[in-house]
Amino acid sequence: MASMMQLIEELWFLKRDLVSDDYDRALERLAQEVPMTIHAVPSGTKVWSWTVPEKWTCHEAYIETLDGRRLLDYANHPLHVVSYSLPFDGEVTREELLAHLHVHPTNPDAIPYVFKYYQRDWGLCATQTLRDSLADARYRVVIRSEFTPGALKIGEVYIPGQRPENFVLAAHLDHPAMVNDDLSGVVVGLEVARRLLAAAAGGETPYYGVRLLIFPETQGSIAYLSQHEDEIPNMLGGLFLEMLGNDAPHALQQSFQPLSAPDRALVTALAGHEPAAHVGGFRTVIDNDERQFNAPGVRVPMLSLSRVVNPHLPTSRFAPYPEYHSSLDTPAIVSQARLEQSVELVLELIHAFQHNRYVVNHFKGEVFASGYGLWVDYKSDAAGHKRRFEIMDRCDGTRRVADIADELHISFQDVWQVIALLIEKGLVSLSDTPQPTDPHLR
Ligand SMILES: [Zn+2]
Structure with a gap:
């Protein structure tokens, strides 16, 4: 069994775009750690008001000077190409290139993470430093990307309880070459599942079942929920796990129904376990897949646990930690000790949910x-x-x-x-x- 940090080291640099071969590789690797059902939802499937995107593959991408000097190469970093960028091959003016070359808003040495699933445009990402150095009138740009029919993959681990009702843990596995967002949530969820499975094997059947879902964000939760509508009434509550490796105290975001039983159980249990942790209302700390579970027609009270820095600021939702959505979100900013603390806390919160009758x-x-x-x-x-x-x-x-x-x-x-x-x-x-x-x- 690999440790959480070992799994991160192994998987983080994969090109885990929404529907992609590397995403599938990462999920299959995780499925070796615990018994996991993998659901595949084909591209083009209508999932409520959304449509599952095609598989995206980028074979090669670069910017060169006209005399053939390579300035930027996708082979060096998966973030150099906008996720789901259209293919492109041609000579462009400096102005045209700059209009398609994204940089990080504050850090000149970071490559930003940019995705355009539905806008259909080509784009590259670079450091501000590289962008500032572009002085030629014309450049050659190549993006050999490809859109093909594929399938969105969802990993599900279920620990059966004495009752059919259950608690949902969720985390998203997509995001190329990034760690805290949200491979950290994935490995914490997996470790929690592993411990609950071990306890169940030792005869400790939980009262309520526990379901861990690992998917690409937004489309993954919609795809799962829309294809398991009959299961929704049994989902009594949940916790989205993300950004659990960086150096900050825990922040718990309440569900859309702050007076719900799961909200009360988790908030009062957090107070007993980590009194200094932050508690904030729905859509005030961080935005992610808990939105889909809380949404109309679903209404599962799903809270969210993270280590958002300055969670009390209204901007936290879009700038949760300094390395967010950039090439600086590497294994160096997370630690096994902090992931371990998050596992302990999640187990404590689940204990409270299980006994809150x-x-x-x-x-x-x-x-x-x-x-x-x-x-x-x-x-x-x-x-x-x-x-x-x-x-x-x-x-x-x-x-x-x-x-x-x-x-x-x-x-x-x-x-x-x-x-x-x-x-x-x-x-x-x-x-x-x-x-x-x-x-x-x-
Ligand atoms: Zn993200």
Whole structure:
């Protein structure tokens, strides 16, 4: 089994364009690590209001001076050609070349990532430094790209639960020669799946199933959802994983339904695990495939976990970290330790989702705490004493674990610690549906 960093080293420089041979290679490599179903959706397939694009291959591309000096070569870096660029072969004026030569907006030494799936144009990408050096009147440009019928590929790993309902983890595998966006999310998701599969093999069947989806962004989620409409009602919640390797604290973006059960579970569990982490509203931290899951007609409450730098700034969605969408997004900016921390956090969030059910009391009246070994001495631990009773007061079949945490402004873990004890003593049990025990409500 390869480590997350080993997988990144192996796969990052592949030309993982939306529908491409290198994307398929990367997915097949990941499928060697865990049991994975690969879905193929042919080019041209209508997926809701979208159409699956053709496969794009670039065999060769370069800029040369008229006397044959090569200034830029696709063979050196996959970002030198606009993803899905039209082919081109000819002599152009300097002005015409500059109109098709994209540079990074702020860093003069970075090659930007530019994609044009539907605009149908040719284009190349270079550093500002190279662009500034172009002084000749005319250049020769060659882009030998090809559009052919192919298939968009989606990898699916499913860890069955006791229930048919499930939690969705998702990450996108496309983006040529980049790491943090979003190979980092892919390897974290894969490692989480690997650990859940190992736990299941050891007899720990989760309550809800967990589904990991790996796809090209936007079109991949639309393609999957449109072809699995019957499964959508069983998707109770989800978490999109991206940008998890760079050096910044975690940022959790809430779903379109911030009062949903998964939102409450994940937000209160994050508070217990990493109190300094940022929590922001839908479409305020970062934009990605969680949009498709939250969208009309789907409405899966999907949150998003990242390490967006300065997530409180309105610009974070378009500039999440300095190396974003450029040739500087390399293995050097991510670390195995940070990926490992993200795996731990995701497992903790899934644990909270799994246990966030209604707490039904089998007791009436205040529990005889010392008789059940539940007494916390108020003289030595006044806060602990108060909290235990505050939690027990709310075990009435109408509140989930995270609702209690939310109401008391404490973490999921703090509530769960008490609830687990009450379950062990036979005083409460968990239920998927509300079971009010207030006789006035019956
Ligand atoms: Zn991106």
